Every structure is written in C-alpha cells, then in structure tokens.
Amino acid sequence: MNWVHTAVIVLHVLIAAGIVGLVLLQRGKGADAGAGFGAGASGTVFGARGAASFLSRTTATLAALFFATNLALAYMGDRKPDAPSSVMDRVQTQSQTDTASDVPALPATPPASTQDVEAPAAPSQQEPQQ
Incomplete structure (x- = not known):
C-alpha cells in the first residue's frame, strides 16, 4: 500500500468522524420546544x-x-497489480511451476490396441459334490 492510499484512508476516517460529531451537535425539529424554557442561548x-x-x-x-x-479509494482499490494478491495465488503459481518442471510428461491416452490384453478368467462357482 503506498503513502497516497494511506493518506486518503486517514483523511476519509477523519471526515467520517467529523460528520458524526457535527450531526450530533445539530438540533432536531423537536428542539424548538426547549427554547421556551431558556434553551435559546x-x-x-x-x-x-x-x-x-x-x-x-x-x-x-x-x-x-x-x-x-x-x-x-474505490479508484485506487480497483487497479490490479501484476503480483499475486493473496497467499493462495502464490501457492497455486508455485505448485504449478514445481509440478511442471519435476514430473515427466505422461501419455494422454492408453494404447489403441487392446486385443493383446486378455481379461483374467473368472473362477468357477461350482459347489463340491458330496
């Protein structure tokens, strides 16, 4: 976060506190009734x-x-930096680069000819004779 962003945030908070204070100082519509009892100074x-x-x-x-x-503040927060913005982004980019360089490439599909491979024979389910 740069110093301009920090300065605008501090100014924003101070202005918000000032607004709250000024609103609390102002009289409402019902405060005119108190003027008859000596509050008009x-x-x-x-x-x-x-x-x-x-x-x-x-x-x-x-x-x-x-x-x-x-x-x-909305304008400053909308700009996206080139660097990863969160820890999860850093972990994902590091894991992608690590797996891409360490693991050898595997074939995408199995071999096309499956005629040479035979399925194992199922054991017979006959009951022994007595």
Whole structure:
C-alpha cells in the first residue's frame, strides 16, 4: 500500500468522524420546544441566525469531501497489480511451476490396441459334490 492510499484512508476516517460529531451537535425539529424554557442561548454564540446555517453548511461540505475520498479509494482499490494478491495465488503459481518442471510428461491416452490384453478368467462357482 503506498503513502497516497494511506493518506486518503486517514483523511476519509477523519471526515467520517467529523460528520458524526457535527450531526450530533445539530438540533432536531423537536428542539424548538426547549427554547421556551431558556434553551435559546445558542444564537449569541454562532451569530444572529444561530448555529443551524453554520453547522448545516459544514456538514454538507464534509459530506461532499467524504464522497470524494470514497470515490478516490474505490479508484485506487480497483487497479490490479501484476503480483499475486493473496497467499493462495502464490501457492497455486508455485505448485504449478514445481509440478511442471519435476514430473515427466505422461501419455494422454492408453494404447489403441487392446486385443493383446486378455481379461483374467473368472473362477468357477461350482459347489463340491458330496
């Protein structure tokens, strides 16, 4: 695995963690009921419009980056190297080269003339007489 692939994986994981954190920070639709009981102070921290627009834009940006890194990882993973990719591929290629060089070639079919070969005679099944 080269360093670019590793860097994209690390960036992908960090973006995913950022998305999870931002989604957990955002208020849901039912959170407006809490504003009547004193929970409306978030407007002073993030500006006049509140945290909704800032967090929403940041989440959308991170989502776009997440899809971009996902496509980059899919592209990098699709390329097939020339070397065997698994241990089983290595074992199969080694066994094919070993058997091809060590074992002499055998004829593919038996000889055509079978007239010279006689089947053994079956023993007689007669019972002894008393």
